[in-house]
Amino acid sequence: MTTTINDKYLHALSLTSDWLTVSEWACKVADVYPDLLVAADAQAAKQKNDTTGLREIAARLSSRISSGGFGSQIEVDASERPKKVRFLTPTEQQQHEAEEVEEDLAPLRRIDIIKRDSEQxxxxxxxxxxxxxxxxxxxxxxxxxxxxxxxxxxxxxxxxxxxxxxxxxxxxxxxxxxxxxxxxxxxxxxxxxxxxxxxxxxxxxxxxxxxxxxxxxxxxxxxxxxxxxxxxx
Structure with a gap:
């Protein structure tokens, strides 16, 4: 089975249960997969702008988060800056999806309750x-x-x-x-x-x-x- 770059990113994140910033996640990727850092450093050296391999990895992670590239396998907390992420196990994914459905339906439930109570x-x-x-x-x-x-x-x-x-x-x-x-x-x-x-x-x-x-x-x-x-x- 081929291991994709996404798989490696997610595996690095899965090694901790803590919330990580994107920068911290990039450092984790570099620690677990030093070959990815070497490749990113080489690519960064060819660019005109001032950058590093670690920053390149962080930028790729950030881009994939924004585009939904990690699907439901991560949870994002954007309530603070910088945003933080954590890995979700399959069980946590199911629970998280159920909670999101509940939150999406909550406004409609509130409207129904307010309408009912307003009649009294x-x-x-x-x-x-x-x-x-x-x-x-x-x-x-x-x-x-x-x-x-x-x-x-x-x-x-x-x-x-x-x-x-x-x-x-x-x-x-x-x-x-x-x-x-x-x-x-x-x-x-x-x-x-x-x-x-x-x-x-x-x-x-x-x-x-x-x-x-x-x-x-x-x-x-x-x-x-x-x-x-x-x-x-």
Missing amino acids: LGVAEQYRIDEFEAISRQLKVYFGLDFEVDHAAALLNAKTPGKHHPDNLQLLLKAHNGKKHANNWPRFSFAEQKQYIEAAITLQTLVASRMSVEVETKVQASLLSRLEAVYGS
């Missing part, structure tokens, strides 16, 4: 939800902050799913909401919610000029007052 809401409760959503959008417009309306008890929590109801809503920064995912977190009291938003605005104000973001601090009190009016206990 009164006018005042729907107004409160609308205000949460409006305030979230306005925090983006006036402060450049990506707040999302979060269900403290997650709608898709496997054990104790929450309801789409204003008493279950809070505002979280997108990064924090992504970490929360389908977990249940204790809902902020309004005092905690206010402190959380004010802290985010304070941090944003410190770097606003460097990020070319215009911060409108005059509307802060108004938005927080509106939020308090609909927040509930």
